[in-house]
Amino acid sequence: MILNELLLPIFVVLITLILGAGVVDYLHHATSALGKQMSLRRSLNPLAPLYRLGLALSQQSVITEHPDRLNLRLAPALYFALAALGLAVVPWSADFIPADLVTGMVLWGAVEVLATVVIFLCGWSANAHLPLLGAYRYVSLGLSYMLVSMFVLIGVALPAESLQLSAVVESQREIWNVLRQPMGLPLFLIVGLGLTFWGPLDFASSPDLDRGISADQSGASRLVWQLARYAMLVAFSFMAATVFLGGWLGPWLPGPLWLVLKATLVLLILLWMGHNLPVMTPDKFISVAWVLLLPLSFVDLIWAGALALW
Amino acid sequence: MVGIWTDITFYLCAAIAVFSGWRVFRTDSMVRASFLLLISFLAVGVIMLLLAAVYLGTALFFMMAVEMMVMALFMVMFMMNPAGLNPMNMVHQPWVAALLGFAVFTGLSLVAVYGEFPANPAPADLDPVRSLGRELLGDSMLVFESAGIALLATMIGTVVLSSHRGRYGPANEGSEPPGLDPGGPPAKSAAQKQQQREEQKEQEEDKQDHDQ
Amino acid sequence: MTLTMLLIVGAALIGTGLYGALSQQSFVMLMMGLELMLNGIMLYAVAFWALAGHGIPEGQLLTIIVMAVMAIEMAMGFALVVAVFRTSQADTTEALQDLKH
Amino acid sequence: MDLANLLLIPLIAAVLILALEKCLRRNHSSYPQARPYSGGGDLSSHAWCRFHVRYYPMALLLIAFEMEMMFMYPWAVVYVAEGIKALMEMGMFLTILALGIVYAWREGVFRWQ
Incomplete structure (x- = not known):
């Protein structure tokens, strides 16, 4: 009983996040190579994530002078823990929900x-200007999305x-939410880009800040921070697939497999958006979020409400 | 079995809540202080989850995370030394305050120990979210809508008080800062100082030209 | 986890918060004291709701109203601090002696 | 059991990452390496100092506006059961709050100060 109800869910969640992080790493580099004149063979090599892992492990872990040591250690761990917490509520099938x-x-x-709190802490704790600027910028994004x-x-x-x-998944048995509420998924994907500070909404570690909160990370600390970030992307994909694409519902195949397939689809869309959307600036994004995205989500809510009563 | 684990979790969370609440006023780093307060709130949220107040517990997580994030931002904006690199002690009347705090704690604890409260636990099949929703749309509709009015007033109030930029130009246009000592000349803003410095420099350059 | 224990924990939070609110000089720290007191009050409300009030919905609503009070207190409080800081560059309560007269 | 999982999963995840980082860390950096990276600039002070956060009115507005979420979640659960009454009531509530957002927008709160 303990084995089935306690250990199995924990194991499934953690393994999904760690393996998923590897998949994100692979897909990220592979899709980024597709658009550019880079060596495709090397990027598509399935062992490439392991190669990058080894590279990160062989580096020194340099730490800035007088950092907030406790928070510096805790921030990646907490970010990963949040991804795990988010994935824990996702149902895998009718009777397996962690x-x-x-x-x-x-x-x-x-x-x-x-x-948002954890990303701010990560930038704050290094006691360096560029990470701190990235953290302040990120908070503006986090508060508005x-x-x-x-x-x-x-x-x-x-x-x-x-x-x-689980009730949300059941309600999509006839028609998926992505069709019922067509504006929901695009808005939620933008939120996902913000949550993982990915692509166009990468204010925390943007190139114009010389990689912001990652500027002073190296070696193992950089590795775990990347791992946590990829894990959050995985958790978000699972959540979006559950909420908008019908979760584990689907014919022929078993439920968990459907969930993984749909999550991979969301992941690919997110990565595509990351490579192809123009980069925003933080000051513009506040206006866009409150003046454009917030009214759009109002409209989405009214649409959903009217449809639910009808 | 389950009861023991609930008790252990409760005592752990209670200890975390009180301890981190105490550390808030003892740490030098202001950013740490606001996140310690967040930890205190999170621990109380877990206690609420244990009490089967599922909605209030989880909602407390996200409400307090936002509030403490903003709190940390304001710490950085207003504190000379937000990270507490040099130890500091910005307190007044600490002993009176400590005494009063302890007195209130003792009084409330005595009430808790000796007071008689009805043992009338919530029914096990209660759906807290649904009952709350019905309450909002039923008897407490007025409370709910007047909370909306109060929040609107707050939003307008914060904008009026805090926004630097009014609709008709800067909010502080024409005002001047007070003196550095009572009744003294107004303190200069950084821009004014800069301007003055540039004027001085120009004058010196003029003088040098003149001398040559 | 009895009602008495819950109330004692709440009392400890309120006591600590009162100490902070009375002893801190800086506006922002003072507000943290208030928040900690409200934290204890929320614990009280939920404890009574769960163990003494037969789960009546008003108990939950009270907690939400306390949260709203907290949000309003914080938003207005910080707006006032900003306004005061802008006009008199003050961030501690002692710097506002003028308000006494 | 659900609650136990909910508490244990993040806890174990955090411990796992902390342990991983501790095992993999090889930390023997010299002083010039430990100097914060500043893109070639010269550092005259440490980073933790008073900072003007340019979007503070937005943050304050958010604290007030976000309270509405507390009322909306329970409302969403009973929405279909209560029908048109729920729609009207939340419509009124959101209109009141949206007035605040529109006012703040016109006052330029959503631009950086």
């Missing part, structure tokens, strides 16, 4: 906000009449 919380949706919102995410998720909760993710 943590079937009645308010799973609210918990995911908490994960998004706590991620949050509302959009909440509205979109509440729109999804309306037809399900519940905040529980």
Whole structure:
């Protein structure tokens, strides 16, 4: 009983995050090579993530002078823990849900906000100017995408009449939310880019800050931070697949396999967006988030509400 | 079996909540202080989860995470020394405050120990979220809508008080900062100082030219 | 986990918060004291809701209202601090002796 | 059991990463390496000092506006059961709060100060 209900869920969540991080690393570099004149053969090599892992391990772990040591160590661990917490509420099939919380949706919102805190701490603790600037910029992003995410998720909760993710999946048995609420998924994907500070919304470690919060990371500390970031991307993909693409629902194949396939699809879309969308600046994004994205998510909510009553 | 683990988790969370709440006022680093307060809130949130207040517990996580993040930002904006690199002690009347705090703690604890409260636990099949939702749309509708009005007033108030830029130009246009000592001449802003410095430099250069 | 234990933990939070609110000079730290007191009050409300109030929804609503009070206190508090700081470059309570007169 | 999983999963994940980092870390850096990277610039002070956060009115506005979420989650659960009454009530609530957002937008809160 203990084995099935306690150890198996923990094992599944952690293995998914770690293997998923490897997959993200592979796909990220492979898709980035596709657009450019780079050596495709080397980028598509399935062992390339291991090669990069070895490279990171052979580096020194340099730490800046007088950092906030406790927070420097804790930040990557907490970011990874948040990804695990977010993935824990995702149902894998009708009867395998690591943590079937009645308010799973609210918990995911908490994960998004706590991620902002952790990313700020990561930039703060190095005691260096560039990481700190990245952290301040990221907070502006984190505070403004949050509302959009909440509205979109509440729109999804309306037809399900519940905040529980298993109920949300059940409510999509006839038609997936991506078709029922067409504006939901695009808005949620933008939130995902913000949550993992990826591609166009990469304010925390943007190139114009010389990689911002990653500027003073090296060796093992950089490795675990990257791992946590990829893990968050994986957790987000699973969440988006559950909420908008019907989760484990699907014919022929078993439920968990469907979930993984759909999550991979979301992941590919996110990576594509990361490579192909133009980069925003933080000051512009605040205006865009509050003046454009927030009203759009209002409209999405009204659409969802009207459809649910009808 | 489950009961023991619930108790252990409760005592652990209670200890974390109180200890980190205490450390808030003892740490030098202001950013750490605000995140210690966040830890205290998170521990209370877990206790709420243990009490089957599922919605309030999880909602406390995200509400408090936002508030403490903003708190940390304001710490950085207003503190001379947000990281506490030199130890500092910005307190007044610490002993009176400590005494009063302890007195309140003792009083409330005595009430808790000797007071008689009805043992009337929430029914096990209660759905806290649904009952709360019905309450909001039923009897407490007025509370809910007036909370909306109060929040609107807060939003307008914060914008009026804090925004540097009014609709008709800068908010502090025409005002001058108070003196550095009571009744003294107004303190100069950085821009004014810069301007003055440049004027001085120009004058000196003029003088040099003149001398040559 | 009895009601008494929960109330004692809440009392400890309120006591600590009161100490902070009375002893800190800086506005921002003072506000942290207030927040800690409200934290204890929320624990009280939920404890009574769960163990003494038969799970009536008003108990939960009270907690939410306390959270709203906290949010309003913080937003208005910081807005006032910004306004005060802009006009008199002050960030501690002692610097505002003028308000006494 | 769900609650136990919910608490244990993040805890174990965090411990795992901390242990991993501790095992892999090879930390014997010299002083010039430990100097914060500044893109070739010369550092005259440490980084932790008073900083003007340019979006502070937005942050304050968010604290007030975000309270509405607390009311919206329970509302979403009973929305279909309560029907048109729920729609009207939340419509009113959100309109009141949206007024605040529009006002703040017109006052230029969403631009960096």
